[in-house]
Amino acid sequence: MIRVLLVDDQNAIRQMLQISLQPQLDLQIVGSAEDGQTALKEVEKQHPDVAIVDIEMPGMDGLSTI
Secondary structure, eight states, X not given: OEEEEEEXXXXXXXXXXXXXXXXXXXXXXXXXXXXXHHHHHHHHHHOXXXXXXXXXXXXXXXXXXX
16 A cells, blocks of 8 residues: 655645545555645654655745655
């Protein structure tokens, strides 16, 4: 099972990604975050294998986050 964290400042995008990925039996969405700071906290808490991160976000952008 691949554990996935979704990071995007737009809630609608995070929801669409989650809906799109849910049918994949080998993926588990373990969390989501609306900004880089929250994403880093979620990584420490959830220990995802993969993070799908938006590059352009307010505050800490995606490049700084990864």
